[in-house]
Amino acid sequence: MTDKRLILILGDQLSPDISSLAEAQHDRDVVLMVEVAEETTYVRHHRKKIAFILSAMRHFAADLTASGWHVDYVKLDDDANTGSFTGEVERALKRHEVDRISVTEPGEWRVREMLESWRDRFDLPVDILNDDRFLCTRDAFADWASDRKQLRMEYFYRDMRRQTGLLMDGDKPAGGKWNYDKDNRKPAESDLFMPRPRQARPDAITQDVLDLVGDRFGDHFGDLEPFWFAVTREKAEQARDRFLAEALPRFGDYQDAMLTGEDFLYHSVLSPYINAGLLDPLDLCRRVEAAWRSGDVPLNAAEGFIRQIIGWREYVRGIYWLKMPDYAKANVLDARRDLPEFYWTGDTDMACLHAVIDQTRRQAYAHHIQRLMVTGTFALLAGIEPRQVHEWYLAVYADAYEWVELPNTLGMSQFADGGLLGSKPYAASGNYINRMSDHCDGCRFDVNQKTGEEACPFNALYWDFMDRNQDTLRGNPRLGPVYRTWDRMSDEKQRDHRESADRFLKHLA
Numbered sequence: 001m002t003d004k005r006l007i008l009i010l011g012d013q014l015s016p017d018i019s020s021l022a023e024a025q026h027d028r029d030v031v032l033m034v035e036v037a038e039e040t041t042y043v044r045h046h047r048k049k050i051a052f053i054l055s056a057m058r059h060f061a062a063d064l065t066a067s068g069w070h071v072d073y074v075k076l077d078d079d080a081n082t083g084s085f086t087g088e089v090e091r092a093l094k095r096h097e098v099d100r101i102s103v104t105e106p107g108e109w110r111v112r113e114m115l116e117s118w119r120d121r122f123d124l125p126v127d128i129l130n131d132d133r134f135l136c137t138r139d140a141f142a143d144w145a146s147d148r149k150q151l152r153m154e155y156f157y158r159d160m161r162r163q164t165g166l167l168m169d170g171d172k173p174a175g176g177k178w179n180y181d182k183d184n185r186k187p188a189e190s191d192l193f194m195p196r197p198r199q200a201r202p203d204a205i206t207q208d209v210l211d212l213v214g215d216r217f218g219d220h221f222g223d224l225e226p227f228w229f230a231v232t233r234e235k236a237e238q239a240r241d242r243f244l245a246e247a248l249p250r251f252g253d254y255q256d257a258m259l260t261g262e263d264f265l266y267h268s269v270l271s272p273y274i275n276a277g278l279l280d281p282l283d284l285c286r287r288v289e290a291a292w293r294s295g296d297v298p299l300n301a302a303e304g305f306i307r308q309i310i311g312w313r314e315y316v317r318g319i320y321w322l323k324m325p326d327y328a329k330a331n332v333l334d335a336r337r338d339l340p341e342f343y344w345t346g347d348t349d350m351a352c353l354h355a356v357i358d359q360t361r362r363q364a365y366a367h368h369i370q371r372l373m374v375t376g377t378f379a380l381l382a383g384i385e386p387r388q389v390h391e392w393y394l395a396v397y398a399d400a401y402e403w404v405e406l407p408n409t410l411g412m413s414q415f416a417d418g419g420l421l422g423s424k425p426y427a428a429s430g431n432y433i434n435r436m437s438d439h440c441d442g443c444r445f446d447v448n449q450k451t452g453e454e455a456c457p458f459n460a461l462y463w464d465f466m467d468r469n470q471d472t473l474r475g476n477p478r479l480g481p482v483y484r485t486w487d488r489m490s491d492e493k494q495r496d497h498r499e500s501a502d503r504f505l506k507h508l509a
């Protein structure tokens, strides 16, 4: 018995110290990487996202080969490619005589089920190893969740601060407070210096992939070019360093802001790299802390950024694995409407939605508030079926994998889980977008009108949403003031809101 392994590395496992490689041996084992149609089309991913993942996979395979691994790499257009992980592992087992299959746990339930089925199918041991790029294991999260009535991110985050020692002075939070979110809500002004994320130039490997994606995925959403994502660790690190030097100092202040024509503001645009394995999240947080300790960035920026990574990112992953597979079917508000066509075309008179969808088409990127408070809030208020909203987000963003996208969409954004993730729905009238952006200035709708043909549709939709969902939401203590305002409105005013919303939604269909 040689214990020879077939090590499968998936497209979001591009880390040289991934657990599946940690116990492997160069001179004994074979690394398998496969480009498969099933992964490129189970939702119709943005073309930039497909190009990013395939190019990053090819570069990673070349790096592994250069460091002495035997890599068996199957390209999407290889003649015999069967188009699925299962089919490609089956073929690989004919090429390589191995004693076991080894793989780091995948980020999606669907893929985990597939891997679990291989033990019987191939009559071989299949080791599914912990993904230790995450700081909290699935078991540790389940333990944390087991004795709590409410799974609030803030308490999980404090435990992660203690566990990692990030921004801690002894057993106290640095600066005396755990959370500086209240300082992070300034609207942006267009005369501020705007940093740009570092843009990489496509090399020959990327150019081949761009040709392939251009040929094969012409009918998918999104612009393929200009393509500027980093596809190697080295380039991703350069993008990280640019962010730390130029954007991080103002990340906190303007975290929630939106500006027409500014796709990135002070956000890092590092999520595609972190999620694919090109950047290590803990290392990144340590660098952010060092920037604060050396006086280069304020505490509200460092804390805000670190909270997103060791707090939200780890927390949503914990929720995903704790609640799947039923989580994906959640629809507490019984929302049934189809996703409007304009989510794919950007063809709408609502300036905020047009801006975010158009940017998403160009960049395969939108920052958190754009996702949450524009496309997310609109879908919530309009009562779009959560599954369709989920599939849209999973398809259109370069950083989207189900473990992170699903809880953010179904839970945080659509309240489809009834409040597991957030204590109240992210419902807002046009006022929020007007306060945090300049989109309303150039919009054909008037944010100050509440009802009627000229009024911002978010306004009537907001009250219609509250009215429609009273049975589920009225008892929510955080919505008490909202329902008191609704109750104080005259019957006529309430009717106006309902009728305006109704007219708009009919038109939408």
Ligand code: FAD
Residues within 6 Å of the ligand: 266, 267, 268, 269, 270, 271, 272, 274, 275, 305, 308, 309, 312, 313, 314, 316, 366, 367, 368, 369, 371, 372, 376, 393, 394, 397, 399, 400, 401, 404, 405, 406, 408, 409, 412, 413
């Ligand atoms: P920054 O604003 O610079 O934040 C730094 C990092 O923190 C991000 O790179 C990311 O790794 C992490 N982060 C921030 N917020 C979250 C969060 N809520 N959950 C998990 N990690 C977070 N994030 C994804 O990585 N993939 C997704 O598919 C995804 N889908 C989303 C869908 C919806 C409806 C919403 C509301 C949010 C979603 N997010 C998702 C979270 C967040 O919007 C993105 O992580 C962020 O916009 C990525 O851009 P950035 O790298 O510039 O982030």
Ligand code: DLZ
Residues within 6 Å of the ligand: 009, 010, 011, 012, 013, 034, 035, 036, 037, 039, 040, 041, 045, 049, 050, 053, 054, 106, 107, 108, 111, 401, 402
């Ligand atoms: C997203 C994606 C795409 C588009 N293509 C591939 C691929 O061809 N091969 C691969 O190994 N992975 C790909 N991925 C990432 C997988 O979908 C991801 O690894 C699983 O969903 C588990 O998170």
